[in-house]
Structures are given as C-alpha cells and as structure tokens.
Amino acid sequence: MISIVEDACVDKRGWISREEMEELIVVAESTPGPIAINCATYVGARQGGLRGAVCATLGMVLPSFLVIFAISRFLDRFLEISLIANAFRGVKLAVGILILDAGWRMLKRTPKKPLPLFLSLGTLAAVLLASILDLRLSSVVLMLGAGALSLLCFGLGRKGGGKG
Amino acid sequence: MILWELFWGFLQVGCFSFGGGYAAIALIRELVLSRGWLTEELLTYIIAVSESTPGPIMVNLATYVGSTQAGVPGALLATLAVVLPAFCIILGLMAVLKRFTENPWVKALMTGLKACAAGIILAAGLEMLAGNILGGDGADWTAVALSALLALLWFGGSRLLKRKPSPILLIVLAAVLGAAAYGLSI
Numbered sequence: 138m139i140s141i142v143e144d145a146c147v148d149k150r151g152w153i154s155r156e157e158m159e160e161l162i163v164v165a166e167s168t169p170g171p172i173a174i175n176c177a178t179y180v181g182a183r184q185g186g187l188r189g190a191v192c193a194t195l196g197m198v199l200p201s202f203l204v205i206f207a208i209s210r211f212l213d214r215f216l217e218i219s220l221i222a223n224a225f226r227g228v229k230l231a232v233g234i235l236i237l238d239a240g241w242r243m244l245k246r247t248p249k250k251p252l253p254l255f256l257s258l259g260t261l262a263a264v265l266l267a268s269i270l271d272l273r274l275s276s277v278v279l280m281l282g283a284g285a286l287s288l289l290c291f292g293l294g295r296k297g298g299g300k301g
Numbered sequence: 302m303i304l305w306e307l308f309w310g311f312l313q314v315g316c317f318s319f320g321g322g323y324a325a326i327a328l329i330r331e332l333v334l335s336r337g338w339l340t341e342e343l344l345t346y347i348i349a350v351s352e353s354t355p356g357p358i359m360v361n362l363a364t365y366v367g368s369t370q371a372g373v374p375g376a377l378l379a380t381l382a383v384v385l386p387a388f389c390i391i392l393g394l395m396a397v398l399k400r401f402t403e404n405p406w407v408k409a410l411m412t413g414l415k416a417c418a419a420g421i422i423l424a425a426g427l428e429m430l431a432g433n434i435l436g437g438d439g440a441d442w443t444a445v446a447l448s449a450l451l452a453l454l455w456f457g458g459s460r461l462l463k464r465k466p467s468p469i470l471l472i473v474l475a476a477v478l479g480a481a482a483y484g485l486s487i
Binding site: 157160161163164165166167168169170171172173174175178179182183187190194197198200201202204205206208209210212216219220223224225226227228229230231232233234235236237238239240241243244246247248252253254256257258259260261262263264265268273275276277279280282283284286287288290291295 | 313315316317318319320321322323324325326327328331335342345346347348349350351352354355356357358359360361364365368369373376380383384386387388390391392394395398399401402405406407409410411412413414415416417418419420421422423424425426427428429430433444447448451452455456468471472474475476477478479480482483484
C-alpha cells in the first residue's frame with residue numbers, strides 16, 4: 138500500500154518530496170486511522186488546501202466503498218451455496234491466525250521496558266478475563282487508561298530526573 | 302436511532318485505531334458483537350473479503366456494517382465516521398508534522414497506546430481462535446487440524462521467506478482446504 142502511494146505521489150507526480158513522505162509515514166503510524174487515508178489527506182491539503190484534502194480522501198475511499206457496498210448486497214445469498222460456505226469455514230480459521238499474528242508482531246515491537254510490557258500483558262489478561270467472566274470491558278476505556286498512565290509515568294519520571 | 306449509533310460507534314473506532322488495520326478489527330469486533338450487528342462468523346468472512354479487496358480494512362468493515370444495518374445512508378455515515386478522525390488529525394498536524402513525532406510527551410503516549418493495542422489485538426485473536434476451534438458443541442477436530450496446518454504454513458512461510466507472505470495467499474489456501482475438508486466430511 139505505502140509503495141503504491143509513494144509511486145503515485147513522489148515519483149510520478151512530484152506532489153511531495155521523498156523526505157516529506159518519510160516524515161508522513163512516521164506521523165501516520167502514530168495517529169489513528171489507515172496510513173493510506175493519512176497520506177491522501179496530507180497530499181491533498183498540500184496541493185489544494187481543504188478542498189484538495191477532501192477530494193483526495195474521497196478518491197481514496199470511493200473504490201473500496203463501492204466494491205464493499207456491492208458485496209454487502211449479496212454476501213448472505215452467496216454464503217448459502219454449500220461449496221462457498223465450506224470454503225469460508227476454512228477462511229475463518231485463516232483470519233484468526235492473521236489477527237493473532239498481527240497482535241504478536243505488535244507485541245514484539247513493543248519496547249522491552251516495564252511500563253509498555255505491563256500495559257500489553259495487563260490489557261491482554263484483562264480482556265481475556267472479562268470475556269471468560271462474561272463482563273463488558275470497553276477497549277476504548279482501556280486505551281484511555283493506558284494513555285493516561287503513560288503520560289503520568291513520563292511526567293513523574295521527568296520530574297524525578299530533574300530533581301535528582 | 303440506528304444512524305446515530307452507527308456514526309458514534311465508528312467514530313470511536315476511527316479515534317482509537319492506533320496500530321493499523323488489525324487494531325481497528327479488534328475495536329470493530331467489540332462494537333458489532335455488543336450491538337448484535339454481526340455474528341462472529343459473518344465478521345470473519347467480511348474481514349477475509351476485505352483483505353482481498355482494495356482499500357483499508359476499517360473502511361471496508363464500516364461500509365459493510367453501515368450498508369447491512371441501514372442501507373445507503375448507513376454505509377455513507379459509517380464510512381464517513383471511521384475516516385473523519387484520521388482526516389481531521391492530519392489536517393491539524395500538517396504544520397507541525399516533524400515536531401509532533403519528536404515531542405517526548407507524544408512519544409510516551411504513543412508507546413503506551415500501542416502497547417495497549419497489542420494486548421487488545423492478541424486477545425481478540427485468541428478469542429476468535431478459541432471460538433473457531435471449540436465451536437458450539439465440543440471441539441471441532443477438523444478446525445483444529447486445519448488451524449494447525451495453516452498456522453504452520455503461515456509462520457513457517459514467514460521464517461523461510463524472511464518476510465511476511467501475502468495474507469491473501471493464506472486466505473485462498475484456507476478456502477480451498479476448507480472446501481475440501483468440510484465438503485468431504487459431510
């Protein structure tokens with residue numbers, strides 16, 4: 138995905154410089170939302186202000202919107218065919234593995250320091266425990282808590298370091 | 302009202318999907334299961350379809366859920382809601398792009414948020430895998446065997462190639478294996 142964006146915006150059209158593109162990818166990784174959308178918004182805004190940003194973002198979303206909208210109209214009926222239904226029973230297993238792998242990769246990229254590790258494993262344990270006990274635990278609340286705790290620890294560490 | 306629920310739900314997903322498409326999947330899974338918009342089964346199918354069609358997964362999922370719950374207006378609103386936070390944040394950060402990523406407070410916050418997201422994704426993956434293997438009544442041994450085989454191919458493949466193989470390849474392979482295994486056993 139990134140290589141397609143880079144090819145279109147840097148190499149072919151020269152809309153932004155390679156350096157800018159690299160910075161943008163770093164920012165996109167630290168903000169919510171898909172990188173492709175972030176790139177479209179940024180390049181659009183650089184070239185054509187707010188209107189450019191809206192148009193570029195719409196352009197990025199439109200193809201997938203149309204494809205999925207079309208699929209949403211007939212997926213149920215499609216699944217009634219037994220060959221397809223059996224195939225999807227296999228596909229379901231693959232999706233579980235892909236998600237597990239994505240989580241594992243992200244855990245490996247987590248800095249091996251007490252706080253991040255505590256947040257990763259604590260979250261994992263909390264979510265699993267809640268699901269076993271059939272409790273409702275909002276991921277949004279967990280993330281807000283993790284964010285607040287990170288800022289608090291960083292602030293305290295900084296203050297402590299300044300004094301010592 | 303369903304349109305408002307769709308908008309608000311997917312706006313939250315858009316705001317908290319730190320760590321890429323799979324973080325969004327974990328959040329969307331929580332949203333659609335708690336509201337009863339999709340079953341776990343249908344959700345995994347749509348994730349597979351999204352992996353094989355163009356566009357970011359979270360946009361695809363928002364469009365699908367919006368469309369099946371409330372037609373064209375639902376699809377438009379849910380898609381808008383999931384994209385809006387990313388759009389606004391990039392516009393707001395344009396002037397300070399570099400300084401933003403180098404700010405130590407931002408770095409500390411991102412480390413914490415991504416660590417938390419890793420836990421959420423792992424938990425979602427484990428729950429899905431457990432659901433797949435255990436099924437409704439006892440263990441589904443065909444699913445256990447297929448999962449083991451697919452996991453072996455996927456992780457073994459990544460080792461051998463020294464990079465991540467294409468998820469689409471795994472999905473296609475799983476479809477063929479699923480059709481063969483379940484088709485023959487019934």
